Structure formats: structure tokens, C-alpha cells
Amino acid sequence: MTTDFQQAREALGRRLRELRGPSAQRELAARLGWPQAKVSKLETGRQTATPEDLAAWAEGTGHPATAEELVARLQGLETHTRSWRRQLSAGHRPVQDVLTVEYERSKTLRAWQGAMVVGMLQTPDYARNVFSRFADLQQSPRDVEEAVLARVRRQDLMYQRGRVFHIVMWEAALHAGLAPPDVLAAQMDKLTNVIGLDTVQLGIVPFGAQLALPPSTGFWLYDERLVIVEEWHAELWLDDPDSVGVYQRVWDKLSAAAVYGTHARRLITRARAHFTDT
Structure with missing residues (x-):
């Protein structure tokens, strides 16, 4: 063993x-x-x-x-490699419930996402579109509404004192057309409203920023005990100190290229204008 x-x-x-x-x-x-x-x-x-x-x-x-x-x-x-085929055999809802346990156990959470808006900040409609696409990809049971509800309920943790979320996204994530334009515009509104929360620090890495590392796959760091990395075929759950340390350094380097506050809001507003103009 x-x-x-x-x-x-x-x-x-x-x-x-x-x-x-x-x-x-x-x-x-x-x-x-x-x-x-x-x-x-x-x-x-x-x-x-x-x-x-x-x-x-x-x-x-x-x-x-x-x-x-x-x-x-x-x-x-x-195994630390949790295949999506196995995890999604009963649908997306159980996966969301497992993740909620890790969020609840953690005080400092750090995320990097270069491809889409992170789940913790998704609107229900945006999440619905994302879950539908992944259910099609993985050919898994379509428990989309249950999964959306679980994800939205988890967002209550953002408003509880004693827990801080440090979230960094590439500007490309704002422009990914994963939902109809009106849904994407509403999603940008939610991101704008998140800026200024005491418990959330949202950074956006602009197009053209000088980067110490290439933007790669998304991941979450849960305190200093666990990192969960998302790949197309599986999630990687890594809890050995060396692996956690590597992803901590990756996050530090990517977050150093991000803009915050008014500058981040400007990038989000620009993305919203793109969707409302289409």
C-alpha cells in the first residue's frame, strides 16, 4: 500500500x-x-x-x-490521475461535490486559467454552456442542471470571511466564445462586480504582456497542501511538496504579469463590448 x-x-x-x-x-x-x-x-x-x-x-x-x-x-x-471517463461516469454533479470539500477545507486558494472563466466566477448560464460542452466531449451523463446548482452554491464561499481567492486569468479567457454573446456579456458583468470584493483578488494577464512562462493548462492551489490540474483526459491531484511548489512558482510568475483593479476592469469592459457589438 x-x-x-x-x-x-x-x-x-x-x-x-x-x-x-x-x-x-x-x-x-x-x-x-x-x-x-x-x-x-x-x-x-x-x-x-x-x-x-x-x-x-x-x-x-x-x-x-x-x-x-x-x-x-x-x-x-x-492514483493521482483521475480520468474524466471514470469521474464522470455518474455525471458532473459528484465531481463538483468532491471539489466543494476541498474548497471548504482551504483558507487561501489560488487559480490560473488561460482558456475560460474559472468556475468559481461563472454565471449559471455560462456554467451551463461549459458543462454541456464537456458532457458532449466526454460522452457522460447530462446532469447539467444539478452540476450548475452545485457550482453556484459553492460560490457562496467567496463571501465568507476567513477565506481568500487569488484568481488570475489570461485575457484570452475573457474572449473565448463558449456561450451566446448575451451570456458572455452577462459573464463580463459578473467579473466586473467581483473586482473590489475583500475576499477575491482578480488579475488579468493582458495580451502582449511579457511572460516568464507560457500560459498553460488551468489549475487550482489549495493552501500549500494540494494542486489540482485540469487536462483533457484527466485531473491531476498532486499533494507532494515538490509538485505543489512547482505550481506555486508557476502561479507566482504568471500573476506577476497580471493587472488588477481599474486596469483589469478595463480589459473586461473591452471584452464585453466585443460581445455586445457582434
Whole structure:
């Protein structure tokens, strides 16, 4: 058993403990017809749950909607490369629920995105178009409305004190035609409104900016413990210090080329004018 596997199993155990809430282990064990030792081992990462165990846990703790999330976590135990085919086998909603857990655990979040508006800042209509396109690409179940709702609800975290989002996007992300012009114009309005929030620092790297590194694939940094990188075929979940350090340095270099405040608003307004003129 690898250290990575064990860390992931312990993380799943912590999530199970969260779902159990104030109930005692023996109460849940009695409810499920299990020995108390099994509940303890699952919560401490000393035993690997089965999909059936996780479905029973979700039901027994009064959180049946988390079953798909828990199974998705189980499927990701053995590797840091989480294929979209496997993750999306039950649709986009479980993937969003898994990510929400990582957002909630984090205090300082950093994002780089060069291809589209980051999910944390998407309007429902923009998110709907993005999810639809990826569902077509991956040929996954079309639970678009459930996924949009989960993403929008997660955005409430931006308004909670004690958590800060440092988001940097390439100007190209503002111009990507991933939705009809009216949807894109409304999306630009939302980005403009985000500027000035105490909990969000939004930077835009302009076209023509001098860059220390080429703009590459999007990623999120969760404190200094985890980086999630998005590729076409999979997500990479990297928690070793060396990998996290590399992406931290990438983010620092790209963010150094960004403009903020009034300058960022000017770029967003220019993109909005492009969509309203078409």
C-alpha cells in the first residue's frame, strides 16, 4: 500500500466522520448492522470501503445525496490521475461535490486559467454552456442542471470571511466564445462586480504582456497542501511538496504579469463590448 493511497484513504475517512456528525460510532454501527470496529476502521483509514459500504453510510447518516461523491472519492484512491471517463461516469454533479470539500477545507486558494472563466466566477448560464460542452466531449451523463446548482452554491464561499481567492486569468479567457454573446456579456458583468470584493483578488494577464512562462493548462492551489490540474483526459491531484511548489512558482510568475483593479476592469469592459457589438 503506497503512502499516497493511505493518505487518500484517511481523507475519505475524515469525510465519513464529517457525515456521521454528532452521532456516536456505536449508534451508526447499530443502524447499519455493522460491528463498531468497522465504523472505526473506515473513519481512520485502516480499512478500504466498498461502494456498497459508502452507499449504506450515506443513507445511514441521513445524507443519501453524498453517495455518488463518496464513490467518486473511492475511485480516486489508487492514483493521482483521475480520468474524466471514470469521474464522470455518474455525471458532473459528484465531481463538483468532491471539489466543494476541498474548497471548504482551504483558507487561501489560488487559480490560473488561460482558456475560460474559472468556475468559481461563472454565471449559471455560462456554467451551463461549459458543462454541456464537456458532457458532449466526454460522452457522460447530462446532469447539467444539478452540476450548475452545485457550482453556484459553492460560490457562496467567496463571501465568507476567513477565506481568500487569488484568481488570475489570461485575457484570452475573457474572449473565448463558449456561450451566446448575451451570456458572455452577462459573464463580463459578473467579473466586473467581483473586482473590489475583500475576499477575491482578480488579475488579468493582458495580451502582449511579457511572460516568464507560457500560459498553460488551468489549475487550482489549495493552501500549500494540494494542486489540482485540469487536462483533457484527466485531473491531476498532486499533494507532494515538490509538485505543489512547482505550481506555486508557476502561479507566482504568471500573476506577476497580471493587472488588477481599474486596469483589469478595463480589459473586461473591452471584452464585453466585443460581445455586445457582434
